[in-house]
Amino acid sequence: MNSDNPEKDRDELVFVALGGLGEIGMNVYLYGIGPSDDREWLMVDLGITFPGEHEPGVDIVLPDLRFIEAEAQALSGIVITHAHEDHIGAVIEMSPRLRAPIYTTPFAAGMLKAKLAEFGAANTPDIREINPESRYRVGSFDLEYVAMSHSIPETSGLVIRTEKGTVFHTADWKLDRAPLVGKPTNEKRIEEIGQEGVDVLVCDSTNAFRDGTSPSETEVAESLAKIIEQESGRVILTTFSSNVARIKAVGDAARATGRQLVVAGRALHRVIRVAIDAGYLPQDFSYVDQEHFGYLAADEALALVTGSQGEPRAALSRIAQGEHRDIKLGKGDAIIYSSRIIPGNEKGILEIQNKLAGLGCKIITDNEGLVHVTGHPRRDELRQMFDWIKPRLMVPMHGEMRHLKENARLARLAGIPSVAPVSDGQMLRMLPGKPKIIDDVPVGRYFRDGKLIIAEGEGSVRERRKLSAVGLVAVALAMTPRGDILGDVDLALDGVPEEDAEGELMEDLVLDAVDRTIDSVPPKRRKDIEMVREAVRRSVRSAVDRAWGKRPIVKVLINVVPTKH
Numbered sequence: 001m002n003s004d005n006p007e008k009d010r011d012e013l014v015f016v017a018l019g020g021l022g023e024i025g026m027n028v029y030l031y032g033i034g035p036s037d038d039r040e041w042l043m044v045d046l047g048i049t050f051p052g053e054h055e056p057g058v059d060i061v062l063p064d065l066r067f068i069e070a071e072a073q074a075l076s077g078i079v080i081t082h083a084h085e086d087h088i089g090a091v092i093e094m095s096p097r098l099r100a101p102i103y104t105t106p107f108a109a110g111m112l113k114a115k116l117a118e119f120g121a122a123n124t125p126d127i128r129e130i131n132p133e134s135r136y137r138v139g140s141f142d143l144e145y146v147a148m149s150h151s152i153p154e155t156s157g158l159v160i161r162t163e164k165g166t167v168f169h170t171a172d173w174k175l176d177r178a179p180l181v182g183k184p185t186n187e188k189r190i191e192e193i194g195q196e197g198v199d200v201l202v203c204d205s206t207n208a209f210r211d212g213t214s215p216s217e218t219e220v221a222e223s224l225a226k227i228i229e230q231e232s233g234r235v236i237l238t239t240f241s242s243n244v245a246r247i248k249a250v251g252d253a254a255r256a257t258g259r260q261l262v263v264a265g266r267a268l269h270r271v272i273r274v275a276i277d278a279g280y281l282p283q284d285f286s287y288v289d290q291e292h293f294g295y296l297a298a299d300e301a302l303a304l305v306t307g308s309q310g311e312p313r314a315a316l317s318r319i320a321q322g323e324h325r326d327i328k329l330g331k332g333d334a335i336i337y338s339s340r341i342i343p344g345n346e347k348g349i350l351e352i353q354n355k356l357a358g359l360g361c362k363i364i365t366d367n368e369g370l371v372h373v374t375g376h377p378r379r380d381e382l383r384q385m386f387d388w389i390k391p392r393l394m395v396p397m398h399g400e401m402r403h404l405k406e407n408a409r410l411a412r413l414a415g416i417p418s419v420a421p422v423s424d425g426q427m428l429r430m431l432p433g434k435p436k437i438i439d440d441v442p443v444g445r446y447f448r449d450g451k452l453i454i455a456e457g458e459g460s461v462r463e464r465r466k467l468s469a470v471g472l473v474a475v476a477l478a479m480t481p482r483g484d485i486l487g488d489v490d491l492a493l494d495g496v497p498e499e500d501a502e503g504e505l506m507e508d509l510v511l512d513a514v515d516r517t518i519d520s521v522p523p524k525r526r527k528d529i530e531m532v533r534e535a536v537r538r539s540v541r542s543a544v545d546r547a548w549g550k551r552p553i554v555k556v557l558i559n560v561v562p563t564k565h
């Protein structure tokens with residue numbers, strides 16, 4: 001489009017999230033420049049989230065990208081801010097649908113490549129490595145990575161310079177002047193960018209309810225070493241496997257306390273390998289595999305394990321159940337939860353902690369000492385950012401609705417003239433003029449379910465949830481085309497009690513209901529198979545309901561067997 005094009009007046013900078021606004025997870029942000037019928041798009045992050053208890057059998061939750069898939073030819077690139085799953089987790093599965101190159105720093109690229117090597121992919125994504133703190137172009141977007149401290153190396157805020165104005169997209173961040181691994185937030189550069197003039201600040205809201213400033217990773221490392229020092233039994237520590245600084249802190253504590261570091265869990269091994277390659281852990285970072293654990297004296301063993309969120313298949317869950325092949329615990333041993341509880345995971349985590357307590361282990365969480373620190377800005381840090389950037393408009397991101405609104409409130413109090421707490425799918429015109437919601441785009445969730453990706457609305461997960469509550473009764477029978485029943489009726493009851501309160505077998509109740517129903521249909525009318533099926537289904541369901549007080553899912557299979565003449 002050349003500069004004397006009258007269409008130019010319709011040029012605008014818009015923003016819409018396909019995930020991440022109204023939830024902590026599944027971050028997918030889009031910036032669009034140009035008139036509504038001819039926009040160029042930039043995607044920032046492409047993450048996943050994890051299923052809740054009401055989504056049985058779902059491995060991960062992926063964003064619905066319908067909106068941008070329809071505009072894929074206008075998507076110039078996908079920029080990744082850091083390697084956390086809620087920002088990068090959908091890249092391997094979803095980016096082939098978008099056909100746009102992926103821009104990321106070397107550490108996140110290393111994490112993507114390690115995953116590709118482990119799990120493979122139908123299509124290899126086009127990954128372009130960009131050095132931290134460099135300025136580069138993606139289409140007509142002039143971008144700059146700014147070093148932010150967080151809880152994984154190379155987290156990068158993003159300055160997005162466009163013809164319409166400048167945005168600072170903070171990514172996940174905190175102000176940690178002693179992050180132990182990687183660079184601290186580049187405060188000087190952020191100040192300069194603020195002086196240069198930023199129109200819009202798009203800012204992390206996760207900790208908008210927490211006062212003060214968060215402690216540094218270095219303080220956590222010192223505290224962990226002291227806590228481990230005091231223990232005389234085996235020590236197990238669990239943390240988010242991507243937290244390289246915490247892994248380093250545990251390695252340092254092992255050395256300082258004369259213990260051998262043991263690592264258990266595939267995700268931890270992957271992160272350690274990538275971090276050594278990228279120079280975030282020393283080349284001689286000393287650790288051994290889990291099979292060595294049993295050979296160590298109790299006061300020489302320090303194991304770093306996966307499973308801080310109660311994941312049933314992770315190492316810690318198996319250790320708690322006494323089912324881990326190599327790591328056995330008992331009285332006098334200690335478990336350190338160097339992590340927080342992600343809302344929704346409380347039950348699973350407490351179940352494991354109860355089992356560990358039952359084994360006689362001591363459990364140390366952040367209630368007992370400084371064993372974890374957040375990677376997100378608290379109120380004083382947010383205020384500092386507002387002061388450095390002084391934007392005209394602040395758009396809160398990375399939070400549930402209550403976090404977004406709170407961050408908006410803080411920004412207003414700090415004197416930012418305009419705030420726009422929007423939710424997923426609401427397209428916001430950021431520039432020019434006053435911010436305004438101008439459109440609603442489709443958003444939603446997909447489930448990875450085994451090898452398949454299914455839409456949230458498809459129903460199979462809903463059906464599974466129902467099955468888990470009420471069980472299944474299957475009735476199979478054979479009929480001639482004339483409507484005579486052949487042989488016996490066959491039954492299968494899954495997840496249904498065996499007998500009712502009087503001790504009558506549920507199977508017998510079901511069989512009676514089937515017989516009664518078939519007898520009640522005149523033979524001539526039995527030719528209508530669908531009618532028979534529905535009548536049997538209803539009568540079985542109400543018979544079980546009378547006996548149990550619950551209506552199971554009932555499936556009636558009718559095999560029509562041609563008769564010989």
Ligand SMILES: [Zn+2]
Pocket residue numbers: 082084150172375
């Ligand atoms: Zn993060």
Ligand SMILES: [Zn+2]
Pocket residue numbers: 027084086087172398
């Ligand atoms: Zn995040």
